[in-house]
Amino acid sequence: MSKVRVIAVTNQKGGVGKTTTAINLSACLAAEGKRVLAVDADQQGNTTSGLGLDKNDVPLTIYDVFLGEATIAEVKQPTCMDGLEVIPANINLTGAEIELIGNDRREYILQEALAEVKDAYDFIIIDCPPSLNMITVNALVAANTVLVPIQCEYFALEGLEQLLHTVNLVKKRLNPELEIEGIVFTMYDARTNLSLQVVEEVKRSLGQSVYRTIIPRNVRLGESPSHGLPINIYDPKSKGAEAYALLAEEVMEKEWN
Numbered sequence: 499m500s501k502v503r504v505i506a507v508t509n510q511k512g513g514v515g516k517t518t519t520a521i522n523l524s525a526c527l528a529a530e531g532k533r534v535l536a537v538d539a540d541q542q543g544n545t546t547s548g549l550g551l552d553k554n555d556v557p558l559t560i561y562d563v564f565l566g567e568a569t570i571a572e573v574k575q576p577t578c579m580d581g582l583e584v585i586p587a588n589i590n591l592t593g594a595e596i597e598l599i600g601n602d603r604r605e606y607i608l609q610e611a612l613a614e615v616k617d618a619y620d621f622i623i624i625d626c627p628p629s630l631n632m633i634t635v636n637a638l639v640a641a642n643t644v645l646v647p648i649q650c651e652y653f654a655l656e657g658l659e660q661l662l663h664t665v666n667l668v669k670k671r672l673n674p675e676l677e678i679e680g681i682v683f684t685m686y687d688a689r690t691n692l693s694l695q696v697v698e699e700v701k702r703s704l705g706q707s708v709y710r711t712i713i714p715r716n717v718r719l720g721e722s723p724s725h726g727l728p729i730n731i732y733d734p735k736s737k738g739a740e741a742y743a744l745l746a747e748e749v750m751e752k753e754w755n
Contacts, residue, residue: 525728
């Protein structure tokens with residue numbers, strides 16, 4: 499049996515479909531019979547609410563894990579999907595940075611916490627905050643790979659170089675195993691030439707690590723989080739649901755490489 503894969507979904511640029519990707523990739527992997535833990539490491543708590551939980555009414559969150567006051571096993575919650583559990587987050591996480599200042603092993607807290615439950619899952623998907631802070635560093639240290647959603651727009655490449663630099667730094671100093679899982683294009687609009695140009699340019703400069711699946715702009719994808727449902731439950735026949743199902747298949751294919 500292959501070991502668990504821990505994937506950090508990250509981009510320092512906001513509004514690129516990062517949380518949408520974390521929620522729907524997790525749900526589509528679970529739909530394929532995989533045991534999945536979604537870790538909400540973003541203080542906005544959108545992965546938590548997008549999977550049907552009230553982020554302000556959960557007894558414990560990832561903040562309690564960072565403070566050493568609860569284990570992952572105590573914090574995890576079931577979701578609307580069989581095989582998918584979530585570690586919730588909310589605005590409390592904002593305070594974690596300051597609380598961790600005196601902790602010598604502050605970069606390794608999430609890695610060590612996840613180590614206790616890893617064997618129960620096939621995939622652990624971490625939704626990172628849209629900035630480079632201690633929580634993001636924790637996610638990158640805990641992960642095997644980094645999945646980067648990129649919006650098909652002109653400034654996409656600017657943020658990408660900065661992110662790849664960060665990943666390389668973490669790899670060099672804290673987690674030598676860390677690799678780029680792949681780049682996923684989101685919010686693709688086939689009607690615009692710009693989308694095509696961005697896709698071609700990234701493929702040219704990165705080659706192998708670009709996923710074939712491209713996530714389209716899709717109204718239903720935008721609606722589903724407000725209903726607390728992943729797209730494969732909210733509207734399984736939508737273009738967004740089809741795209742994330744294909745992405746999950748690609749991610750699973752890589753499992754055996």
